[in-house]
Amino acid sequence: MIAYIGKLVLWILLFWPHQGHSGETNLKDTIIAVDIGHTSQHVGAMSAHGRGEFQFNLEVGQLVNKELVRHGFTHTVPIINPKNLYSRTQIAQKNKADLFLSIHHDSVQSYYLNEWTYHGQKLHYCDLFQGFSLLVSTRNTEFHKSLLLATLLGQKLKQQGFVPTQHHALDVPGERHAMFHANLGIYRYDNLVVLRTADMPAVLVEVGVIVNRREEIRLRQEETQNKVARSLADAIQEYTGIIASRNHFQPARRSP
Numbered sequence: 001m002i003a004y005i006g007k008l009v010l011w012i013l014l015f016w017p018h019q020g021h022s023g024e025t026n027l028k029d030t031i032i033a034v035d036i037g038h039t040s041q042h043v044g045a046m047s048a049h050g051r052g053e054f055q056f057n058l059e060v061g062q063l064v065n066k067e068l069v070r071h072g073f074t075h076t077v078p079i080i081n082p083k084n085l086y087s088r089t090q091i092a093q094k095n096k097a098d099l100f101l102s103i104h105h106d107s108v109q110s111y112y113l114n115e116w117t118y119h120g121q122k123l124h125y126c127d128l129f130q131g132f133s134l135l136v137s138t139r140n141t142e143f144h145k146s147l148l149l150a151t152l153l154g155q156k157l158k159q160q161g162f163v164p165t166q167h168h169a170l171d172v173p174g175e176r177h178a179m180f181h182a183n184l185g186i187y188r189y190d191n192l193v194v195l196r197t198a199d200m201p202a203v204l205v206e207v208g209v210i211v212n213r214r215e216e217i218r219l220r221q222e223e224t225q226n227k228v229a230r231s232l233a234d235a236i237q238e239y240t241g242i243i244a245s246r247n248h249f250q251p252a253r254r255s256p
């Protein structure tokens, strides 16, 4: 039912007449929090070749920042190494961010992992799954806008040749997540702290599966990372345009 209502609202948001591109002023007024998942101390997932997820998140996050500036957004809030999970959205709120994008790289349930040795190091991999995911929470106060943003992110990633993974929807322990949009890799993750505590539209992107040996190699390439960053910035630009045209006759959310 929620998925149905979500799709209906999304349809209205997407097909409501809008200008397509936002004016320069809207981009300059829009504040985007770019949250780099995990920290240099607690690196998140370990890749098939022994590199911590944080490093992937940091590289892509920095490129996203650069792309956003290139697209005309002058105000981004990078969130790197905060003291805890809750301070991520607190930083975004303090900086009056209009949207929150959390950047992560994906793994699989531990029972899918196989052991192998790479450069003398015992590591784990799983080549069964690959692709991106976009996570949204119905507990976010701006859930419908989050879903709109996720839809645009998924569309842009797919246009650049990226394919979503379906593995979080598998009927196995630890997964069984509902999907709002299987084609676009959009999942329902209601309880993720950053998504439900953000008081602005929020999406968590899992760029790809770094325990997959071939996908990891692709995700390390600068060309892939640039393409990801461009897709994400394109989607945010389009999202800003849609929201700006909808708010045209409404008072601004923030006082100047």
Ligand SMILES: [Zn+2]
Pocket: 037, 038, 044, 045, 053, 104, 105
């Ligand atoms: Zn992560």
